[in-house]
Amino acid sequence: MAYTEEELKKELETKEYEYGFYTDIESDTFPKGLNEGIVRAISKKKNEPEWMTEWRLEAFRVWEKMEEPEWANVRYEKPDFQAISYYSAPKAADPNKTLEDVDPDLLEMYRKLGISVDEQKKLQNVAVDIVVDSVSVATTFKKTLAEKGIIFMPISEAIQKHPELVKKYMGTVVPTTDNFYAALNSAVFTDGSFCYIPKGVSCPMELSTYFRINEGGTGQFERTLVIADKGSYVSYLEGCTAPSRDENQLHAAVVELIAMDDAEIKYSTVQNWYPGNSEGKGGVYNFVTKRGICERNAKISWTQVETGSAVTWKYPSCILKGANSVGEFYSIAVTNNYQQADTGTKMIHLGKNTKSTIISKGISAGKSQNSYRGLVQIGSRAENARNFSQCDSLLMGNECGAHTFPYIEAKNKSAQIEHEATTSKIGEDQIFYCNQRGIDTEKAIALIVNGFSKEVLNKLPMEFAVEAQKLLEISLEGSVG
C-alpha cells in the first residue's frame, strides 16, 4: 500500500477546498441590514412593478414576526440578519450583453470552475443561465428555446416580461408564510431562474443554472420557479460551487415547481458549496425550501447530490395533489469534517393512486453529522397510495453520526407504505478484497462509495453524473481510518 491510513487522514484534513478562490469583481453592494427600506430598495433596483413590492413587503412583515426554527438536528451560530448585505450585483452586468462583453474576470472564474459559458456547453447541449452573486450575466440558447415557446430567463426579467405568469404562480407552492427562511427569501430575493414550458412541449435540452456566492458577507437569496404546462417535459439542472470564505455565508433559496396535468419535471442538483475548513471554520449555511406540486398524472423527480455547505437544511418535497401523480426523491448527502446536514423529503399524498419513491443515501465521515428527515403523509382521500422509502447510511470513522427521523402518517386503509433504513460502515473485508487485487485503499473506498450511491447517481443526467461522481471522490478522499 502506498498510503498508510494515517497519511490518508492527514492528507484529507489538509486538503483545501479546490474551488476556493476569490475573484475580485467590483460589486454594487447595499449597506448591511434589513428593514422595509432595504426591501423597497431591492424592489426598486430591480425596477419591479407595484404588486411585486407589496408582495415582498408582506413577506417581510410576516418574517419579522417569525422565529428561526430550532427543530433541525444541526448546531450552528445563528446568522445575524442585520449584518448581511441583501443586494450585491457585479457592476458589469447587463442582461442584453453578448458573451464577448462579459467581464473577463468573471469568465476566468467560470473557467477555473470548469464551467464554460461558451462552446463547451453548446456542445453538451446545455443552456446556461448563470447567476453570479445575484444578477444573471449571461443567457445562452435563448433562441432555440424561444422557438419552442419555452421561456427560460432570470426571474427578475420574467417579472418584467411575463408578470401574468409570475403573479399567478409565485408563492402558490411555497407561500411566503411557509417558514422562516422562505419568508426571508420572499422579501429579499434578488434573482433566480424562471422557466415555463408550454402545453405539450418537451424541452429539447437540459436547462441548467450555476449559482455562486462571491462577494464576502452577502447572502444569496435565489428564487426559482419552474412551470410545466399540460403534457410538457423539462429536465432542470442546478449546480453550485462557492469560493472559500472565512465568515459564514447564508444561502436561503426557494424553488417552486408546478407540474400540471400529464407534465413531468426532473430537477437535479449538485451542491458543492464551501463546507468550511478542517476545523469547521467558515462554510456556507444552506437553508433551502424546495417544493413541487403535481396535478393529474404529473410527475416530479428530485435528484440531489449534496457534498458542500457547513450546514444544510433542505427538504425537496412533492405535493401529490392530482390522481395518478408520481413523486420521486433520490439523494446522496455527503458530510465530512464538521459539516452538518439535515436533509430529506416530504411526500404529501392527496390524490388517488399516487405513488412516491424515496431513496436517500447518507455518507458521513470525519466529525460530521448527517440526518435524514422525511415525511410520508397519506391523506384520508388518497386511495391506493403507494410509497417506498429507503434510507441507507454509511459511516466512516467513529466520530461522525448518522441519524434518521422518518415520519409516516397514514389516514387511508388502502395505503401501502414501506420504509427501510440501514446503517453500516465500509467492511474491512471489502477493502481487503480490493487491496488484494491491486486497488489501493483510496480507490477502493471510492469504488465502494460509488456502488453505495449508484442508485441515485444513475438518476442524474449524463453531464452531471460524471461531475457528481468526481465530487464524491473529492469530498471523501482519505476519510476512512
Add this chain to the structure above:
Amino acid sequence: MDLKDKLVSSFMAFENNIDVEHPVHDVRIEAMKNFEIKGFPSKKEEAWKYTSLKGLQKIDFSIFPKQEKTLEYKDVKKYFIHDIDTYKIVFVDGVFSSHLSETTHDGVDICLMSSALTKPMYKQIIDVYFNKVASKDESLTSLNTAFSKEGAYIYIPKGKMPKKPVEIIHFATGNEASLLLQPRNLIIVEENAELQIIERHQSLTSNEVLTNSVTEIFAAKSANIDYYKVQNDSAKASLIDNTYVDQKDRSFVNVHTFSLGGKLTRNNLNFYQNGEYMDSTMKGVTILAEKQHVDHHTLVHHIQPNCESHQDYKGIYGENSTGVFNGKIIVDKVAQKTNAFQKNNNILISDKATINTKPQLEIFADDVKCSHGCTIGQLDEDALFYLQSRGIPKKEARALLMYAFANNVLESVRIPELKTRINKLIAKKIGVNLGFDL
C-alpha cells in the same frame, strides 16, 4: 381548576400522610418542582406530537380515593391467569388488597412499595435504586415520583428465581366518578437471578380512570427478566405507562406489550444498556377499534459495545382508532459492534383509522449494524382468496390472516397459560370463533 393546579395543590395534603423526614421525600419535592415548571406535555412537544392529553386534563380526577371498596375473588377471577399459580400483588383503587394478593418474603421479596419506602430494612436499597433510572426531566414521570407511595416492590437476590410468575393487577372499581392512579413499581433482579412478571390494569366500571404508572427495573449481570403488559381496559380507562430499564452485562430483558383496549394508552418504554453483551427485546401487538388510541414510544440507548436490541411491533387498526409508534435507537460513540433492529408493521382495516409511525435512529458509532423497517398495508388479497377458495368464510379468513400477522410476537411469550389467554383475547377482539384454540 385545571388538573395541573389541582395536583400541585394536593401535594401538601399528600405530605400530611407520609413521612416527610425520609430521604425519599427530597426526591419527591424535586420531582414536584419539575412538574410544576413543565406541566402536562402538549402536542407542541416532539415526543407528544401525535397524542393529546388535553381531553384528560379537563376531567376532574380525584387524586386520593376516599373510601375503600373490597372485591370478591370470584368477581375478578377472570382477570387473573388463574390456571397457574402465581404470586399476586393486587391493588383496588390504588390501595393494596391483602386478601386478593399473595406476597412473599421467602428468599425473595415480592411485596409493597409502601413498605419498601418506609421500613428501615429497605433503606439501603431504596437509596441505591429509587428514582435512579427514571427520568428526572420528563414531566409525567416527575408527577408520579412526586406522589410515589404505593406500588409493587420486587427484589430477587443473587442467583434466585421465584417459584412462580408474579402478577401485578390494578383494579379500578368506579367508586369515584373519576380516578387518577399513580402506582410506582421498583423491580430489582440481582446477578444470575430470574423473574417473570405479568402486569394488568383493569377498570371494572364505565367511570373515567387515568393511570400514570412508573416502573423502574434494574437487571444486574446475567439477570433474566420477562415482563408482560396486558392492556385490555374499558373504554373510559386511560393509561400512561412509563417503564425504565437499566441493564448490566450479559442480562436479558424482554418486554411484551399487548394493547387491545382502553381509551388512551401511552407506553414510554426506555432501555439503558449500561454494560456489554446484553440483549433487550421489545415486542408488541396492538389491535384497536372504536376511538381508541395507542402510542408506543420506545427508546433503546446503547451505551456500551457488543450489545443487541430487538424491537418488533405489530398493529391492526380498525374503526376510528389511531396508532402511534415512535421507536428511537441511540448508539453512543463507544458502543461499537452494536446490533440494533427495529420493525414496525401495521395494517389499516378501516378508512377512518390512522397510523403515525416514526422509527428513528441516532448513531454515533461506525462499526454497527442498525436497521429499521416499517410498513403500512392491508391484508393480502391473494392469501384471502386462497383461504376462501378452500371453503373458509371471508370473515374467518381475515381473522386467520390477522392472527398470523400478530403471531410471531406471540410466539416468544414464555408462559404457556398467558399465551393461551392472549390468544383468546385476540380472537375475541378480531371477533370470530375460529373453532379451535389458537
